[in-house]
Amino acid sequence: MYAQLVQTDGLKKPEEMSPEERAFQERIDRGEKIEPKEWMPEGYRKTLIRQIGQHAHSEIVGQLPEGNWITRAPTLERKAILLAKVQDEAGHGLYLYCAAETLGVSRDELMELLHRGKMKYSSIFNYPTLTWADMGAVGWLVDGAAIMNQVPLQRTSFGPYSRAMIRICKEESFHQRQGYAVMMKMCAGTPQQKAMAQDALNRLWYPSLMMFGPSDKDSVHSAQSMAWKIKMNTNDELRQKFVDQTVPQAEYLGLTIPDPELKWNEEKGGYDFSEPDWSEFFDVIAGNGPCNKDRLGARVKAWDDGAWFREGLVAHAEKAAARKAPLAAE
Amino acid sequence: MSKEWPLWEVFIRGQHGLNHRHVGSLHAPDAEMAINNARDVYTRRNEGVSIWVVPSAAITASSPSDKGPLFEPANSKVYRHPTFYDIPEEVGHM
Numbered sequence A: 001m002y003a004q005l006v007q008t009d010g011l012k013k014p015e016e017m018s019p020e021e022r023a024f025q026e027r028i029d030r031g032e033k034i035e036p037k038e039w040m041p042e043g044y045r046k047t048l049i050r051q052i053g054q055h056a057h058s059e060i061v062g063q064l065p066e067g068n069w070i071t072r073a074p075t076l077e078r079k080a081i082l083l084a085k086v087q088d089e090a091g092h093g094l095y096l097y098c099a100a101e102t103l104g105v106s107r108d109e110l111m112e113l114l115h116r117g118k119m120k121y122s123s124i125f126n127y128p129t130l131t132w133a134d135m136g137a138v139g140w141l142v143d144g145a146a147i148m149n150q151v152p153l154q155r156t157s158f159g160p161y162s163r164a165m166i167r168i169c170k171e172e173s174f175h176q177r178q179g180y181a182v183m184m185k186m187c188a189g190t191p192q193q194k195a196m197a198q199d200a201l202n203r204l205w206y207p208s209l210m211m212f213g214p215s216d217k218d219s220v221h222s223a224q225s226m227a228w229k230i231k232m233n234t235n236d237e238l239r240q241k242f243v244d245q246t247v248p249q250a251e252y253l254g255l256t257i258p259d260p261e262l263k264w265n266e267e268k269g270g271y272d273f274s275e276p277d278w279s280e281f282f283d284v285i286a287g288n289g290p291c292n293k294d295r296l297g298a299r300v301k302a303w304d305d306g307a308w309f310r311e312g313l314v315a316h317a318e319k320a321a322a323r324k325a326p327l328a329a330e
Numbered sequence B: 001m002s003k004e005w006p007l008w009e010v011f012i013r014g015q016h017g018l019n020h021r022h023v024g025s026l027h028a029p030d031a032e033m034a035i036n037n038a039r040d041v042y043t044r045r046n047e048g049v050s051i052w053v054v055p056s057a058a059i060t061a062s063s064p065s066d067k068g069p070l071f072e073p074a075n076s077k078v079y080r081h082p083t084f085y086d087i088p089e090e091v092g093h094m
């Protein structure tokens, strides 16, 4: 998902656990929240830092494909909406960095790891947003997929992560709805506009399915995360739910899901559908997607170009504090 | 790496008449900027009528491992709760 490929160790069996680890697992099984200063296994802490960090980076990098259209939104109202949506994503990134920081890593350290390519963000943001219809498709599909993953994460075992997810989920519904509203408008427009909407769906459908991460049979590392309740559902479960929810929405728009294999399966009560091309997914994750260099380059440039400003504000704060200090001493 | 902005804990009064409540943290070079940033990060939808920011380093927290002994004195004092007392119904609401 926003954290698609988080490396973890294999699942520990009860007899391999130390007494502390067993007590910790029992707390999680009872549904207790783990808070930052409490004892936790090193693996739990490390996995969470990777996962929350990856999630935060996705929110931040995820501003870029939509930021691309702010200056070219078709109306002032659409521009204000898109701006508010992108600003929310910045907020989501900050809630999540703040949750990660309670685990003993600093935000600047996480940023640095992102900039050096040592931490990932979601593969979806390495695809370009070519037309205004993509603003509709991103809100509808990408935020829709994000919601699917984030709603269960509100119940995750780590307190600060869970609270960040609750805050985020409150804001996401607006994101998806404004996207779907763009799609409705395009689909009710001229044949050319409707064709743009179909084209956006064609390009973003499989990358959206990839957001849930590799198929369960290939993601061997999720058992430990599930036991720790930092992953609440398997990748395939969530992907199925997403498809089942999205197909009727596409039908309402009069759009066709670009999958000839797609069909309702009465027996399982869900749609059968084609898997995305996983070799493309791993290629994008490895850095070879259409926009990887642009996205990371834009982040590094923003960070470097802002350095003088960040340092200037620190110098100002130090001077102001020094000016106050002698007065306080009198 | 240049100096990181200090961390601030943010407390927000959601409505008049309620306590300020901890909502999260953020980085800012000084208190004034921390308030400005807190407005943008934590109150984009009218979530507050007042903001406090406190340097995270200024907070002293009780230690989780002391939880037992720290709160033990309250555990045994059931008579502090109204339900401890049986009052006959004839007496009316009390």
Ligand SMILES: [Fe+2]
Pocket: A059, A088, A089, A092, A146, A168
């Ligand atoms: Fe978000």
Ligand SMILES: [Fe+2]
Pocket: A089, A143, A146, A172, A175
């Ligand atoms: Fe969103």
